[in-house]
Amino acid sequence: MNSLRKWLYRPRRDDKSLLAKFWYADDNLNRVAAELDSFDGRKDPERCAALVSRLRSCQDKLLNICNRMLDELDGAGGRATREFRQKFPDEIVTDNLGGQLWFGAECLAAGSSIMNKEFESEQMRPLAKAVTKTLEKVRSFLREQCLSPTPHYTEEIHENLKIFDRLFAEFEFSYVSCMVHVKTIKEFEIQQDVICLFSDTLQRAIANQMISQDMVDFYDPSLMFAIPRLAIVCGLIIFPTGPLNVDRDNADFPELFRPFKNLLRKIRDLLWTLSPGEFFVLEKLLCQLEEPTDLERKLKAAQKELDENSKIAASADQAAKLDAKLAGENAGQASTGNRKSCDTNSETAAMVQDLLQDILSDVIKESTNDNDCDQTDQ
Numbered sequence: 001m002n003s004l005r006k007w008l009y010r011p012r013r014d015d016k017s018l019l020a021k022f023w024y025a026d027d028n029l030n031r032v033a034a035e036l037d038s039f040d041g042r043k044d045p046e047r048c049a050a051l052v053s054r055l056r057s058c059q060d061k062l063l064n065i066c067n068r069m070l071d072e073l074d075g076a077g078g079r080a081t082r083e084f085r086q087k088f089p090d091e092i093v094t095d096n097l098g099g100q101l102w103f104g105a106e107c108l109a110a111g112s113s114i115m116n117k118e119f120e121s122e123q124m125r126p127l128a129k130a131v132t133k134t135l136e137k138v139r140s141f142l143r144e145q146c147l148s149p150t151p152h153y154t155e156e157i158h159e160n161l162k163i164f165d166r167l168f169a170e171f172e173f174s175y176v177s178c179m180v181h182v183k184t185i186k187e188f189e190i191q192q193d194v195i196c197l198f199s200d201t202l203q204r205a206i207a208n209q210m211i212s213q214d215m216v217d218f219y220d221p222s223l224m225f226a227i228p229r230l231a232i233v234c235g236l237i238i239f240p241t242g243p244l245n246v247d248r249d250n251a252d253f254p255e256l257f258r259p260f261k262n263l264l265r266k267i268r269d270l271l272w273t274l275s276p277g278e279f280f281v282l283e284k285l286l287c288q289l290e291e292p293t294d295l296e297r298k299l300k301a302a303q304k305e306l307d308e309n310s311k312i313a314a315s316a317d318q319a320a321k322l323d324a325k326l327a328g329e330n331a332g333q334a335s336t337g338n339r340k341s342c343d344t345n346s347e348t349a350a351m352v353q354d355l356l357q358d359i360l361s362d363v364i365k366e367s368t369n370d371n372d373c374d375q376t377d378q
Contacts, residue, residue: 011146018072022065023146026139029058052103060099066138067098070161073153078162080169087182101172105131120178124171131171134164187255193243194254200239201231210287222289229286236268237279280305 011020036051070079085093108114108128113121138160145151176182183191205211205226215223235244243254246265253261274282 011151017151018065018069019142019146019151022062022069022142025058025062025065026143029055029062032058056096056099056103058099059102060096062139063098063102066161066164069153070165073158073161080166082169082172084173084182087188088176089180092176092180097172098168101168101175102131102135104128104175105171114178117178124174124178127167127171127174131164131167134160134167138164186251190243190252190254194256197235197239197242197244198227198231201234202227204234204238205230205283205287208283210283222287225289226287230283232264232267233271233283233286236264237271 011017011023013020013024015021032051032055036048036055039047067079105128108121108125109132138157141154141157141160145154145157202211202216206213206216210230211223211226214220232244235242236246244257244264246253246261246268250258250261257264271279271282
């Protein structure tokens, strides 16, 4: 009877429906599985390896069709969540991951164990059996519908697809967590702290004009070297309580830098001995790709640049104070009336005179120091 149904209702090869694709994918999988069971793999290991590879490929193709069926029934958001994949290493999440998981589930369900993971294998075995059993039910229901006069998704197919999807997601997380290290929440938080350190370092470098915005916008290749170098220096000195705090325990230290923790401690101790000018020159040199030369001249230029920046900052601060005081005096004039306008103007004039005198004395003092430095250099 079943042979007659196949002859009458078997899907055509040019049929593009998912049920037709499932029929031929399932048929190919059964053929490969039957061929794999028909001979002793120990006598022909190369052929056995090739058939196992074909089997995984057929399993992966069949799983993709089932996933597309569930997407067609419930939409893209109807499937069990796979957000845990963000914890997996990048090399694990591949296109053929589903086939590998199915093959692993069948091996565990048959009684095999993962090498050196006997306890974990026993823990996963009931879940693996549930996955393979549910998948066989799904395949059986779909084969029945493929041979019906009007193939469609029954409620039984829909429910079993949802159950299988949930069980397969649970098995994926358990199986991959057993095979490779999966990051914990704490490790993710430390990684995010490192990302924030790199971001803050870049913003500081742009603000201090060590890196231009154009270099960032046009993806200058030198940034691949400059940003990590600056991040290490900033993490040790500028942000001492951040993720590169070498006084932390190893469990709280970023895994990327953990092998170099002792070296980073020595670097931090050396950086503490630098003056502001020397530290500024170091950051400038770390942004360059060529070998550092003429350090004495660069150190003097950096010191001069720092002095000029401090002068500008001091002048801006004094100007801000003057503006604040003038604004306060104007508000006082409005509240007290015109009676005290003469006294206020005289006080304001005296205040302005004092501030200008202070600025003038600072400029004279800095000019005298620069002349002394020039004479010493000569």
